[in-house]
Amino acid sequence: MTRPYAPGYRIPTDLLLKAYASGVFPMAESANDPEVFWVRPETRGIIPLDGFHTPRSLKKTIRRHPFDIRYDFDFEATIDGCAEKREERRSTWINAPIREAYIDLYRLGHCHSVEAWRAGRLVGGLYGVSLGRVFFGESMFARETDASKTCLYYLVERLNERRFALLDTQFTTEHLKRFGAIDVPRSRYEKMLAEALKGEATFYP
Secondary structure, rough: OOOOOOOOOOOOOOHHHHHHHHEEEEEEOOOOOOEEEEEOOEEEEOOOOOOOOOHHHHHHHHHHHHOOOOOOOOHHHHHHHHOOOEOOOOOOOOHHHHHHHHHHHHOOOOOOEEEEOOOOOEEEEEEEEEEEEEEEEEEEEEEEOOOOHHHHHHHHHHHHHOOOOEEEEEEOOHHHHHHOOOOEEHHHHHHHHHHHHOOOOOOOO
16 A cells, blocks of 8 residues: 655655554655655564574575674664665665664664775675664665675674564565565554554663
């Protein structure tokens, strides 16, 4: 289900947090489209925190420690990395109002990034929204092999350490299914969301 948002309008942070708390999130058709619309999928993607699967090849990468993993070190660079056009993806849903809104949430402590650095260069990362004991994953990117996958691994590790209850991926993809992502019906998801919002967890520091 989608509902259009006023073109070029700044998304108020209180409205954005209320939307997440009710199972709704914003998207845009493309980076150049000033409009934003709200999405409430019939089925929702999640990665069960007790069922995360680490592929064998990723385990080998993690054992080598090729990346310096940082949290909230350069949030703006991370969201910009997620918005980059790449060969396999010519457009992005991160437009100017969405970028501004998530930077505002970051400044309020409700948005966070996991970043992979090598030799002083950001080579991959992900970001998402933290509310209650829920982490809503938004987007990820990689400029080097396994960089974003490693960030996902460390995200799940941190969420478990900090006693989060739900990792929302919005949708499932074949890529995310390799890590244990599953689809749940909206009614079940909204019950899980309501339960996870009752508590409080701290992502960073």
